[in-house]
Amino acid sequence: MEKVPMTVVGYQTLDEELKRLKTVERPSVIAAIAEARSHGDLSENAEYHAAKERQGWIEGQIAEIEDKIARAQVIDVSKLSGKQIKFGATVSVIDEDTEDEARYQIVGEHEADVKSGRISVSSPLSRAMIGKEVGEVVEVNTPGGTKAYEITKVEWL
Helix, strand or coil: CCEEEEEEHHHHHHHHHHHHHHHHHHHHHHHHHHHCCCCCCCCHHHHHHHHHHHHHHHHHHHHHHHHHHEEEEEECHCCCCCCCCCCEEEEEEEEEECCCEEEEEEEEEEHCCCCCCCCCCHHHHHHCCCCCCCCCCCEECCEEEEEEEEEEEEEEE
């Protein structure tokens, strides 16, 4: 069984979502199904079919989150250190073409949100940076061509 790396915050977010699905969404959809059943003929009851479809989606989400939690490898980034980039590192880079600066934290796949500066450990940029140090240049193949980034800072936040 392959482990799923995630930060402490990522684990807490998954756990909260699981609790919400089980305590709020699941009971709500069960009530909606019961209400729709009370309207009679189920074969032509759109409310019933919509509620059953929603129930299937909720149960799928619960199963997926439970699987991730069961395989979670929670990594406390505050206890990490070093010069080499690895999971959890917050890395500052400069685009060598545009001189634009960016800052990314390498996180688990479900935690990734580029707009918030969190990129997945399996993203091309993360894979290129892992094992590198400040001062090194990484090249990443993008749909627009190869991009080069100079690593300017590695932090453990």
